[in-house]
Amino acid sequence: MNRTPAQPLSMLPLAETFEPRDLETLIGVLQDRELESMPVYIIGGANSLDYGLPAKKPGVGLQMTGLNRVIDHPVGDMTVTVEAGLALDALNARLAEHGQCVPWDVPAPHSATIGGIVATNWNGARRHGYGTVRDYVIGIQAVDAAGNTFHGGGRVVKNVAGYDFCKLLTGSMGTLAVITQVTLKVRPTAPESTLVGTILTDDVTLEQTLESLVHLATKPVAVEVLRGPYWRNAEWLRSLWPDHHDDTLLLVGLEGTKLEVQYMSEHLREHWRAQGLARFASVSGADACHAWRGLTNMTSDDSGSLIVKATMVPSAVVGFTRVVSELGLDCSVQADAADGVVWIHFPTFPADGITRSVMGKLVPLADAAGGGVIIVRNRDQIEMTRQSVWGPIDIPVSLMEKVKAKFDPRGRLNPGRFVC
Template sequence: MEKTSAAGLDALASELEKVTETAVCERDEVFGNTGRLVAYPQNEREVSGALSLAAHTGITVIPEGGGTKRGYGGTLEAADVLLSMKKIRGIVEHEAGDLILTVKAGTPLADIQHALAKKGQFLPLDAPDSEKGTIGGILAANMSGPKRLRYGSGRDLVVGMRVVHAGGQVMRAGAKVVKNVAGYDMNKLYVGSMGTLGIVTEVTLKCRPLPERESVVLLESEAGVDPLAVFSRHLLDTPMEPVAVEIVNPALSDRMGGRRAFSLALSFEDVPKSVERQEQWVRRNAQLLTVSDTLRNEEAAAWWKRFLQTDRQCVTLKVGSLLTDVPVVLHHAERLSEQLGITLLSHGSVGVGLSKLHVQAEKEAVCTFIRGMRQFMSGREGYVTVEHAPLSVRRQVGVWGENSPNSRLFAGIKRAFDPEGILNPGRFVVG
């Protein structure tokens, strides 16, 4: 994209100030995905006005919540306008009896959880960066954590949305009720689309009662990852109901306070008697493993919070695979990282088929690692996505890997929703 001249920037600012507050945007040369100007709409009407102006003038817009996903997707340093959703925040409505919450898109996930906790409820979404990450940004990137095993991802929690399309039109998808059968479920299309189809301004979600007891059972293996994988599959084939079943590599196990060995983190949430019964089952059946610790309630919650903390200096990869391939992915990543001499913190869910690899090294070693993982996954019905990386790394190896067989379908949807290509250009697979 050509840089906007100083005169052009002044003219753009003058037009944009007619519909919303603006300022000159600070550059982010490391991660990109910013703008030459930043707009701070205070409500949906101002978002609509800004996008209507963009459609008429051809300016490009990158929507942003808490700014935690600048390293995810796209190879642009800056669009014309960074549209910040920070001021569109707060709870709109909470039907506690129906376990339904309606909230503005710029609300941080941590604020939502704090407000719900006062009513004895929570939003079962354990995305990283919850202190700064907004609910709109988390859903746009479809971020979730280990507890997705039990509770599902954001797509499973959303029942309604208000979205501003590229021309400024406002659309409501779904409804403020759980049992909604009104045509196509458009919510699922917006979740994970990286803001390339529209800007979410409000979302209605399903909540859950806070569990009376939460526990984390930590197990270790002297014989590598395989015994942990075997036990995990055995557990998932029983009536037990773990919230998370996460295999953790030696470096991350060490950082979390355990020994430098492959470990297994099991999470249970329910009434005390149910949680205790499941803990006892684990102790009886984990005969080839060592139960290193059992954490409960506040200690368990604090453990997961530390587990989900991410270092912006690391490059994060998301690897999707067959359930049975998760231990294979973690083992191969371990070997490859040792060969390249790089630091690797990794974990994977045997019950979901997703692994996260956090890599820290010089740029060339990181790029070699990414290419090696993609080559390994190419014959295994899986994929490797760069979930967080500097702009220079994303430009060198690409975010999404080889073109998806669904690229033409994605491109058609993008053209239908945003024919001028003003929203988050190049941010998604074909966005």
């Protein structure tokens, strides 16, 4: 096991960091810290350390990247069991040998770990076609703060016995237990991937175009609406529309066999022509891979001082993005329109603060549309309160506190970072 001093620029108040390479060593670290009543901060790829409330209690880091083995991959069962520190790209490289994949879109997939993705419940553009992170987790092993191992689910897709630890730990931000192993469903890799896009100049046309997608004989894996200055600087978009300027862009992701994608692409273009749209573009193959990465990167881009995520019913997306544009803060929007998820990129921190700009204007809109608003990134860590970061909680906090007390009664795992 590696044991190193904490990095001086770490966003976590760490005295030192442990990097266990097997389960027994990890359990030993947790048991020793239990005796010392020492907080433990769990670290995966270190890509989302500013996601959640700022860590304030001094403690130690538990670096999970040493636990990076593929435990089991029964190809015919379409499942794979891996240690939580394995990076997503490394897993997909292994699965690609058998024409399989885990189709998650996350920033920095070369370093983002499976355990970290599950703990943060990070979903990207293709959740529309392939489902959420939770949909893929069918088995999980974890260790609580005292070093006790437990597991739920199994390696068979239809297994539903026992407590649903898979649901409980997905999105728990590492505050209940340390995820050590995950069993995932896998999918056949789509042989063809294409993004087809068009430019829209007004919200009425955008609304009509989005609504009409529901009735087409196409099955998009993603429906993305892009607007704002961030996208003017995206090189891969400039190659498609050199003169798009401040227009709204609509991108539809299509995946499947070559014939399926060709049919859906042609059908979509014909439909758009009938609507009076004309400025089309598309990318396929390696260029499509580059575009998918581009669509994923905004949600964690270093150029963003503040990144906010809003959820709502899909029918409210266009109106919500219009209000965001009217804030006058040079913010940019990426909307996973078919799923009602809107990412907002602020290049600088709002002069009137989060409370007025985000909480005062955007939260009521999202709430009225059946959703909410959370802060994904706040580079300057200003105005970081539970209310501003996680928004109004739609379940009793007392219930969450009871669950936390069952798993981590002394509050040592990632203390203060989540709701409780």
